[in-house]
Amino acid sequence: SQKAEEKAAEAPAENTEAAAPAASTEPIKIGVAGAHSGDLASYGLPTVNAVKLYVDEVNKNGGIDGRMVELYIEDDVCKPEVATNTASKLVSEKVVAVVGHICSGATKAALGIYKDAGILVISPSATNPELTQSGEYPNFLRTIAPDDAQARLEVDFAINTLNIKKFAVLHDKGDYGKGLAEFAKSFLEATGNGVEVVLYEGVTPGAVDYSAVVQKIGRSGAEAVIFGGYHPEASKIVTQMRKKQINIPFISDDGVKDDTFIKVAGEFAEGVYATGPVDTSSNPINIKAVEDHKAAYQADPGAFFINGYAATMALLNAIDKADSTDYDAVSKALRTEYVETPLGNISFDEKGDAIGVGFSMYQVQNGAYVELK
Amino acid sequence: MLEINNISTFYGNIQALHDVSLKINEGEIITLIGANGAGKTTTLLSVSGIVQPKSGEILFKGEPIHRMKPDKIVQMGICQVPEGRHIFPYLTVSENLDMGAFLRKDREGIKKDLEQIYDLFPRLAERRHQQGGTLSGGEQQMLAISRALMARPRLLLLDEPSLGLAPLIVQQIFEIIKKIKEESGTTIFLVEQNANLALKVADRGYVMETGRVTMEDKASSLLSNEDVKKAYLGI
Amino acid sequence: MDYFLQLFLSGLTKGSIYALIALGYTMVYGIIQLINFAHGEIYMIGAFTALIVASVLTILGFSGLSILILAGIAAVIYSSAYGYTMEKIAYRPLRNAPRLSPLISAIGMSIFLQNYVLLAQTSDFLPFPALIPEFEFLKPVSHIMSSAELVIILSSAVIMVLLTFFIKFTRMGKAMRATAQDKKMARLVGIDVDKVISLTFIVGSSLAALGGILIASHIGQINFYIGFIAGIKAFTAAVLGGIGSIPGAVLGALILGWTESFATGYVSSDYEDVFAFALLVLILIFRPAGILGKSSAQKV
Amino acid sequence: MLNELKKSLITAVWFMFLTFPIMVIKVNTVYNTIVWRWHNLIYIGVGAFFGSMIWRWLHYKKTHISERNIRERLKNGLQNAIVDNKKVLYTLIAVAVAFTFAFPHMSNAYQINIMTTALMYVVLGLGLNIVVGLAGLLDLGYVAFYAVGAYSYALLNHHFGLGFWAVLPIGGALAMMFGIILGFPVLRLRGDYLAIVTLGFGEIIRLVLENWNAFSFGPSGISGIDRPSFFGLTLNLSQSMTALYYLVLGFAVITIFCVNRLQNSRIGRAWLALREDEIACQAMGIDKTKTKLTAFALGATWAGFMGVVFAAKTTFVNPASFTFLESAIILAIVVLGGMGSILGVILAALILILLPEYLRAFSELRMLIFGGSMVLMMVFRPQGLISNVRRKYLFDKMNFGGEKTNEAK
Amino acid sequence: MKQNDQTLPVLEVKGLTMDFGGLRAVDHVDMEIQNGEIVALIGPNGAGKTTFFNCITGIYTPTSGDIIVHTKFGEKRINGKKPNQVTELGLARTFQNIRLFPNMTVLENVMIGRHCRTKAKVIGALLRDPGTRKEEKDAAAVSYGILEKIGLTHLANEMASNLPYGAQRKLEIARALATEPVLLLLDEPAAGMNPQETEELTGLIREIRDQDKIAILLIEHDMKLVMNLSDRIYVMDHGQRIAAGTPMEIKNNPEVIKAYLGEEADA
Numbered sequence A: 001s002q003k004a005e006e007k008a009a010e011a012p013a014e015n016t017e018a019a020a021p022a023a024s025t026e027p028i029k030i031g032v033a034g035a036h037s038g039d040l041a042s043y044g045l046p047t048v049n050a051v052k053l054y055v056d057e058v059n060k061n062g063g064i065d066g067r068m069v070e071l072y073i074e075d076d077v078c079k080p081e082v083a084t085n086t087a088s089k090l091v092s093e094k095v096v097a098v099v100g101h102i103c104s105g106a107t108k109a110a111l112g113i114y115k116d117a118g119i120l121v122i123s124p125s126a127t128n129p130e131l132t133q134s135g136e137y138p139n140f141l142r143t144i145a146p147d148d149a150q151a152r153l154e155v156d157f158a159i160n161t162l163n164i165k166k167f168a169v170l171h172d173k174g175d176y177g178k179g180l181a182e183f184a185k186s187f188l189e190a191t192g193n194g195v196e197v198v199l200y201e202g203v204t205p206g207a208v209d210y211s212a213v214v215q216k217i218g219r220s221g222a223e224a225v226i227f228g229g230y231h232p233e234a235s236k237i238v239t240q241m242r243k244k245q246i247n248i249p250f251i252s253d254d255g256v257k258d259d260t261f262i263k264v265a266g267e268f269a270e271g272v273y274a275t276g277p278v279d280t281s282s283n284p285i286n287i288k289a290v291e292d293h294k295a296a297y298q299a300d301p302g303a304f305f306i307n308g309y310a311a312t313m314a315l316l317n318a319i320d321k322a323d324s325t326d327y328d329a330v331s332k333a334l335r336t337e338y339v340e341t342p343l344g345n346i347s348f349d350e351k352g353d354a355i356g357v358g359f360s361m362y363q364v365q366n367g368a369y370v371e372l373k
Numbered sequence B: 001m002l003e004i005n006n007i008s009t010f011y012g013n014i015q016a017l018h019d020v021s022l023k024i025n026e027g028e029i030i031t032l033i034g035a036n037g038a039g040k041t042t043t044l045l046s047v048s049g050i051v052q053p054k055s056g057e058i059l060f061k062g063e064p065i066h067r068m069k070p071d072k073i074v075q076m077g078i079c080q081v082p083e084g085r086h087i088f089p090y091l092t093v094s095e096n097l098d099m100g101a102f103l104r105k106d107r108e109g110i111k112k113d114l115e116q117i118y119d120l121f122p123r124l125a126e127r128r129h130q131q132g133g134t135l136s137g138g139e140q141q142m143l144a145i146s147r148a149l150m151a152r153p154r155l156l157l158l159d160e161p162s163l164g165l166a167p168l169i170v171q172q173i174f175e176i177i178k179k180i181k182e183e184s185g186t187t188i189f190l191v192e193q194n195a196n197l198a199l200k201v202a203d204r205g206y207v208m209e210t211g212r213v214t215m216e217d218k219a220s221s222l223l224s225n226e227d228v229k230k231a232y233l234g235i
Numbered sequence C: 001m002d003y004f005l006q007l008f009l010s011g012l013t014k015g016s017i018y019a020l021i022a023l024g025y026t027m028v029y030g031i032i033q034l035i036n037f038a039h040g041e042i043y044m045i046g047a048f049t050a051l052i053v054a055s056v057l058t059i060l061g062f063s064g065l066s067i068l069i070l071a072g073i074a075a076v077i078y079s080s081a082y083g084y085t086m087e088k089i090a091y092r093p094l095r096n097a098p099r100l101s102p103l104i105s106a107i108g109m110s111i112f113l114q115n116y117v118l119l120a121q122t123s124d125f126l127p128f129p130a131l132i133p134e135f136e137f138l139k140p141v142s143h144i145m146s147s148a149e150l151v152i153i154l155s156s157a158v159i160m161v162l163l164t165f166f167i168k169f170t171r172m173g174k175a176m177r178a179t180a181q182d183k184k185m186a187r188l189v190g191i192d193v194d195k196v197i198s199l200t201f202i203v204g205s206s207l208a209a210l211g212g213i214l215i216a217s218h219i220g221q222i223n224f225y226i227g228f229i230a231g232i233k234a235f236t237a238a239v240l241g242g243i244g245s246i247p248g249a250v251l252g253a254l255i256l257g258w259t260e261s262f263a264t265g266y267v268s269s270d271y272e273d274v275f276a277f278a279l280l281v282l283i284l285i286f287r288p289a290g291i292l293g294k295s296s297a298q299k300v
Numbered sequence D: 001m002l003n004e005l006k007k008s009l010i011t012a013v014w015f016m017f018l019t020f021p022i023m024v025i026k027v028n029t030v031y032n033t034i035v036w037r038w039h040n041l042i043y044i045g046v047g048a049f050f051g052s053m054i055w056r057w058l059h060y061k062k063t064h065i066s067e068r069n070i071r072e073r074l075k076n077g078l079q080n081a082i083v084d085n086k087k088v089l090y091t092l093i094a095v096a097v098a099f100t101f102a103f104p105h106m107s108n109a110y111q112i113n114i115m116t117t118a119l120m121y122v123v124l125g126l127g128l129n130i131v132v133g134l135a136g137l138l139d140l141g142y143v144a145f146y147a148v149g150a151y152s153y154a155l156l157n158h159h160f161g162l163g164f165w166a167v168l169p170i171g172g173a174l175a176m177m178f179g180i181i182l183g184f185p186v187l188r189l190r191g192d193y194l195a196i197v198t199l200g201f202g203e204i205i206r207l208v209l210e211n212w213n214a215f216s217f218g219p220s221g222i223s224g225i226d227r228p229s230f231f232g233l234t235l236n237l238s239q240s241m242t243a244l245y246y247l248v249l250g251f252a253v254i255t256i257f258c259v260n261r262l263q264n265s266r267i268g269r270a271w272l273a274l275r276e277d278e279i280a281c282q283a284m285g286i287d288k289t290k291t292k293l294t295a296f297a298l299g300a301t302w303a304g305f306m307g308v309v310f311a312a313k314t315t316f317v318n319p320a321s322f323t324f325l326e327s328a329i330i331l332a333i334v335v336l337g338g339m340g341s342i343l344g345v346i347l348a349a350l351i352l353i354l355l356p357e358y359l360r361a362f363s364e365l366r367m368l369i370f371g372g373s374m375v376l377m378m379v380f381r382p383q384g385l386i387s388n389v390r391r392k393y394l395f396d397k398m399n400f401g402g403e404k405t406n407e408a409k
Numbered sequence E: 001m002k003q004n005d006q007t008l009p010v011l012e013v014k015g016l017t018m019d020f021g022g023l024r025a026v027d028h029v030d031m032e033i034q035n036g037e038i039v040a041l042i043g044p045n046g047a048g049k050t051t052f053f054n055c056i057t058g059i060y061t062p063t064s065g066d067i068i069v070h071t072k073f074g075e076k077r078i079n080g081k082k083p084n085q086v087t088e089l090g091l092a093r094t095f096q097n098i099r100l101f102p103n104m105t106v107l108e109n110v111m112i113g114r115h116c117r118t119k120a121k122v123i124g125a126l127l128r129d130p131g132t133r134k135e136e137k138d139a140a141a142v143s144y145g146i147l148e149k150i151g152l153t154h155l156a157n158e159m160a161s162n163l164p165y166g167a168q169r170k171l172e173i174a175r176a177l178a179t180e181p182v183l184l185l186l187d188e189p190a191a192g193m194n195p196q197e198t199e200e201l202t203g204l205i206r207e208i209r210d211q212d213k214i215a216i217l218l219i220e221h222d223m224k225l226v227m228n229l230s231d232r233i234y235v236m237d238h239g240q241r242i243a244a245g246t247p248m249e250i251k252n253n254p255e256v257i258k259a260y261l262g263e264e265a266d267a
């Protein structure tokens, strides 16, 4: 309990320091939260790498206004109940902002705690529309477009470009996939003009075989499949569809726009459509970030790396511009200042969605995703 | 043939045997009698390796066996009819008997022995396809004894063979015990509550009290010993 | 009718996949009455070993069939080794412990092995090469059945038959049955119980490895988590059929496969697992020891 | 000594062989790369060598102790000193109580938060302990009742704005009802068959929550659930966290009290007997179904209560919180604690829930360590941390010599 | 056999039959037991004695026949009743293969027997109201009293599994007595006991009958005990009742001698 006493003695001192704007040698504490272990680690770790890479660079160049950036990296394994622990831990560590969390569910659970403590949260990957649209979380921003935007694009593309009327909408029963599919379904149903959803089903993720669902697609008379979910299930479904000679267009989302998908599905991936963030791979910052990652980890970066990188840049830029770590100032700077990121020149709207971050449609052609203009 | 020298056996921290020594000569029937909980079963289990004595030694034909695993001990020709029968409940009667001959390789011999067993216990022949677990208590006891005989042991350890058997069968069992000794020269180590009968078939006897051997004598002398009479024969 | 047939076949495939894993499960359960939650992980390790070996061989320039065979052998060897070691470390010391202790140990082992592979390899899905060649004679009906599916169905049938024979008629099989029913007595008739249990783990693990390599090349991708779901399904199948019974495991697996397949086909795949588990509950209510399970032979 | 070295050497070689493909070769079939990590082989070898030595040493100690010293340890050991010596016991309890009550004032929000979680698991563990530890019914789907409680509050709060205190009894009652509904058909199943059915039931509940959007909002869950109110006070976050801590602490105390009373009662005895021998139990006039059902329903009720608390604590629920792993962890708490032992369950809950939190520093390794320690703890303490000491209590109370003298007075 | 027309027999069995698949283990057996009577059921191994017990005590549901009890707890045809219901009606039993609750103490084992004569519910257990407390105290006292009678008080706090065999057998009887039976069914109570212990047991059984007026039906292979103790004996073979009568009659019944006793029967 001696420690506790020390802490108690420390606390008021810190408060006075925080109040004094001139105490500017204090490091800037940034939290990084997301799934860093367990089955979803591959969605969380790239962001950790991104934040680390960028912050290292910033610190090497003398920090922000002379203050070093200090990282607090905490795992939430994408579970709501763990996320509240993670959040309260970061709050206790007095971070000024958090890059994360990765999954929408965990994010929702954690946001209440951050909100109360006055901590900004920028997620690279939580796409649930409610997060920004409900207005409940003014402290939340993200560098990824919400699900409904993606669903909109898929539906518009399918109806306008591919001229399809009958749809099978599938999802993986997950937070992300099912959310997307719900939007796609409601957009389709609102279209009229003979557009209909002939099949709406969830598949069990991780199941060993999808042939029954595939047969059902075949029987439903659908002219195209819209799938909400991630690449492992998508590749299994596409492969079995093609093997069972169901050769209708397969339209999916960002979770499928991944090289692994093409590699796994092989020849069967050919022709699959997937939405993904507007291609910024020719953006010099993007190129540099990826190069840095390769140099540091000898591997290509994984999912949401760029989004995480952009989130960090936006956040640190805002702190820099605001010349303070004060919640209101930073929050305002995020919404007013534009910043060059790997995703392009972005800022945030009132709700917290990134302006200038959008999706475009891609198609697998000759074993690679090609952006369709 | 079997020599038990000063063994002490423990269950966890409870000492069940205190420096027990016994000796069985080839072709002999000895019996061990004693009250409930005296340590008779423990002595048998120590011989067959299910529990290992903490100190002391057990020699079978001069060879130490007290650190061997049970299957090796069985291989040497020591076979036990355990207390509580331990019938394999889902195996049929004939499969149970077959298990008795697990280590034997002579198919012809096994077959012949099986026939013999069925002659001995027509009840088992009648029930040969019934699951062991559904036999009546006495039927199970017959099966347990027969199963041990199927191994053609050189030393047979019998733990309360008469338990739960009808008077007629008890007589029969003791006749069989005498017969196998005479016919195949099997050595028999018999633990019995029915001390009367046991001492009648045995050559020599030991009396055990709370983990210690307290008496050792010719069976006939024990039978007429006043103390034994009072304590174990109920006369 | 055509649709029915298609669903029937997909159920058969799915069921056979479950069966391959359920067989090992049921064997291990049969002998030490342990729900070996880590069995799925053995299957996963089998698949990973096969993947690693196949990748190395591909780079060394081996050709299709020899890769399949060598990777298969490696998977079997390594899975058995893992199964054997696991039994020795996590279960054998608990032979006389309260009944639930090994169960917790098994759950711990399952978590451990998952994370071991996750850390040593990757959490991503990795493409698994299609090691099973496409058969010419199946070309015309390839939209109904692929060669991988055929191989899976045949393998599980063959393995079931072999295993039944092994258990029923070989000396080792008899020893296994005896050990399963009464370990003390098994010792007393001269069975080396520890050896028999080890052997059961080895056989069960080899089956899991075979399942791993066949299923992985059918699905085309693996990650460290595939064992868990497959394990739960296999466990369900084994119980459905009557745990400890070899034909029961296969029957249970097939019923499970068909239930899921028909539920998907005629109702909705949203609830395929709900149907599967509901069926399990129903069957167990009417046959408390599973379809082919022996009801208690215990007499009072 | 040489022999020991040899054994360790063999173990090391075996583990090097065993881990060779997975630890040494890292393939990435997306990019067709292979990395050879030979250094891992050396780590494994050295690790296994010393690991096996420690392993055998621990084993030696374990068997050694169990054969020689258990009795003395039991006689003089800490555990019994606690139980026998009322003074020590009460002092210890007093210290523990003082600590738990003072805890929020000595630590930060994070500590309070994880301690609250740990206490919730104490209650869950004790609830499941009724089912598994006392009545001997292996329940692998306990989390289903937890989910019922959590969703009762989430939904009632979302749709009707009902408050925490109003829903708490409703959540408990609903969970109990589910317990009874499930219990009726399945309780005649034996051991592991019951296990799989309860596992299936747990999955069914989760799957329904996941798929029935109209009812449960599906996988995206329900957010913005109200935290509990306390006497109409308006609390900020850290105050309400502290309040919640005390609430759960109170719950834990009440649960301990209840479970303790239950297990020393007529019903508790019947549960124990049922666990030991069902047939004999029936022959003694105990209604098997009714007794089991009581245990099942009571256990479920506690899970229901905690579910409500859970929803109030995280302010967000989705089906992902109610997976099989959750059931497994609660079960591990019961078994690890020592079946039927209240003190053991408390200790195990604290260990199993706090361990991963304090292992955060090892971020990636922590689940590996977690799984590994579950195995190790079982191997070296198969009967659990604390074996059930309840019977000793019973003797004390039923000291008939004492009673007779009382009567004489 | 009715001694008094007003008193009905405690147990009345008519044409009881039990089949296992093709095997008829009990074949149209009749039996009547009066209050306070000691009746023995003997017969070769596999004759169907234990099965007969199991039918009466609700462990098996008989294929056909009637089992009727008349006790202070009620009069009923109990075919197909659950074991606990049968016990509540005043029929208690012991098992051929001992079935104690091994990890409970001796006293607790007996207290389990009190279960069906006590009422405390969950609420009572939680609140520990005076009623419950009294009931609990009484249950312990009664159980202790029974242990006293059986002579096991010195072991009251011992784990049942640690008891010597003979004591375990006695404990089974004590446990059954705790249910306040009107009829006590004992399945081979003397098995595994040495002659000396058997002697003691004989005394105990007689005492139970004399003091508590409990009727006793017992299966036993120890002829000395059977002949000493029983008022009447039934003999079964191959599921059928082959004889019934006083010990004297049975001892000299040639059919019984041939099927069961053997020549040098009585010890």
Ligand SMILES: Nc1ncnc2c1ncn2[C@@H]1O[C@H](COP(=O)(O)OP(=O)(O)OP(=O)(O)O)[C@@H](O)[C@H]1O
Pocket (backbone or CB within 6 Å): B011, B014, B015, B016, B034, B035, B036, B037, B038, B039, B040, B041, B042, B043, B083, E162, E163, E164, E165, E166
């Ligand atoms: N598994 C065990 N664990 C602990 N103690 C045991 C165990 N088995 C036996 N004992 C104890 O060891 C002592 C000797 O028991 P043992 O079974 O050898 O006696 P016995 O002479 O065969 O008696 P019985 O005639 O009842 O069969 C007894 O006090 C008994 O309580």
Ligand SMILES: Nc1ncnc2c1ncn2[C@@H]1O[C@H](COP(=O)(O)OP(=O)(O)OP(=O)(O)O)[C@@H](O)[C@H]1O
Pocket (backbone or CB within 6 Å): B130, B134, B135, B136, B137, B138, B139, B164, C299, E020, E023, E025, E043, E044, E045, E046, E047, E048, E049, E050, E051, E052, E096
């Ligand atoms: N559950 C069952 N299934 C099949 N057969 C059974 C079952 N229970 C008993 N039997 C058979 O019924 C017959 C009668 O058995 P029971 O146990 O009643 O005999 P018993 O008279 O008690 O014999 P013992 O004196 O040996 O105990 C036996 O032949 C037995 O094999």
Ligand SMILES: [Mg+2]
Pocket (backbone or CB within 6 Å): B040, B041, B042, B083, B159
């Ligand atoms: Mg004995």
Ligand SMILES: [Mg+2]
Pocket (backbone or CB within 6 Å): B136, B137, B138, E049, E050, E051, E096
């Ligand atoms: Mg009988």
